[in-house]
Amino acid sequence: MTDVRPAVEGASGTEADVLTTLFHSEHGGHEQVVLCQDRPTGLRAVIAIHSTALGPALGGTRFFAYPDAADPERAALADALKLARGMTYKNALAGLEHGGGKAVIIGDPEKLKTDELLLAYGRFVASLGGRYVTACDVGTYVQDMDVIARVNRWTTGRSPSSGGAGDSSVLTSYGVFQAMLASAEHRFGSPELVGRAVGVAGVGKVGHLLVDQLVEAGARVVVTDVNPEAVRRVLAAHPSVTAVDTVDELLTDPTLDIYAPCALGGVLNDRTVPLLRAGIVCGAANNQLAHPGVEKDLAERGVLYAPDYVVNSGGVIQVADELNGFEFARAKAKAAGIRSTAREIFQRAEADGVPPVVAADRIAEARIAQARGTDRPFA
Incomplete structure (x- = not known):
């Protein structure tokens, strides 16, 4: 499940806070931000395009009310800015010819x-002429993309009957597994997971499919989820899997080799990192690091952290393939490259003496810089 909290702390501050982020912060630099309104339908939305250096900006549409924010509109704008920037890096590392963008529709879906x-929202996307390609995110689903696609052709994440790929959890989980093989190879000298203990926190669609692959690979798997029914489904499918009640039980388990957070973001923080006993963190959750500096804390504890926006990029690889007429085999082959990308990141981190997140950013930034200025038709 994707993290649904506002991505930028203090989003309810002054108007200048967002403008400073946009024009002056190192986390800004966005090419275009579009505020959309259609009063008859109640639409209020933000479309943020961070970069088109590699091609049209690709990223999902989030539909969320920001109920805990003092100013939901500003929280939505701040969220869109950060998420769009993150998509630039994710798409670059996924080897896609796409820049980063994100949209937020404000309100309770x-x-x-x-x-x-x-x-109405789809018409705003269409007005950008292909600079932004949308997909599903929190609060939007395949059937929503089918509706949006009725008024613009820059929509992915559609149902197979509408020419899309449908649910992206299959290739998301496959990519996580590939990154886990690379992580094991770097940490233990072999990608083999036979006998390795893996703790999976969150066994929804992606987590459950990951467990399937881990069991097939011979790993010993322990799971937890806030939804008891999700746990029951996994245990029914795999009698060898065991379950614990809380995430803390996974974190403190000294027998675990790999911890795989596959639910909410922000799970690696000042409280949880000291509890962690596994030598590898590699999971599908978005925004796993609660704040800058956590990546250094993990490195100082000797924990190999596989950057989440690399690990979970199988989903965006799948939706990007829709633009060429979806072929599962082609998209899966592209997602298999997550393993070599993760391997490259770990090697670069070791050579540069930096955490893997820093190495990943450097690789992405080099690709973006090399592409900048290249003519790329969008329509």
Whole structure:
């Protein structure tokens, strides 16, 4: 499950806070930010394009109310800015010819979402002429993308009946598994997972599919989830898997080799990192590091951290393939490259004496810089 909290702390501050981020912060530099409104349908949305150096900006549409924010509109804008920047790096490391973008529709989807609103939003996406390609995110689903695609062709994450690939969890989990093989190879000298103990926190769609692959590979798997039914489904499918009640039980388990967070973000923080006993962290959750500096804490504890935006990029690889007429085999072959990318990141981190997150950023930035200025048609 994707982290649903606002990505930027203090998003309810002054208007200058967001403008400073946009124009002056090292985390800014966005090419374009579009504020969208359609009063008849209640649509209020932000589309943030961080970079098109590698090609059209690709990233999902989040539909969220920001109920804990003093100023939901500003929280949405701040979230879109950070998420768009993250997509630039994710797409670059995934080897895609896409830059980074993200959109946020403000409001409770259970109360506000209608076909009319989605069509109004789709027309705003269409007005960008291909600079931004959308997909699913928190609060939006395959059927929503089918509606949006009725008014613009720059929509991915559609159902197979509408020419799309459908649920992206299959290739997301496959990519996580590939990154885990690279992590094991770097840490233990062999990619073999036979007999290795892996703790999976969160066994929804992606986590469950990951467990399937781990069991097939001969790993010893321990799981936990806040949803008891999700755990029951895993245990019914795999009698060899065991379960614990809390994430803390996984963190403190001295027998675990690999910890795989596959639920909410922010799980690696000042409280949890000291508890961690596994030598590798490699999971599907977004935004796993609660704040800058956590990556250094992990490195100082000797924990190999596989950057989440590399590990979980199988999903974006899948939706990007839709633009060429989706072929599962082609997309899977592309997702298999996550293993070699992770290997390259670990080697670069070791050579440069930096955490893997820093090495990953450097590799992505080099690719973006090399592409900048290249003519890339969007339409």
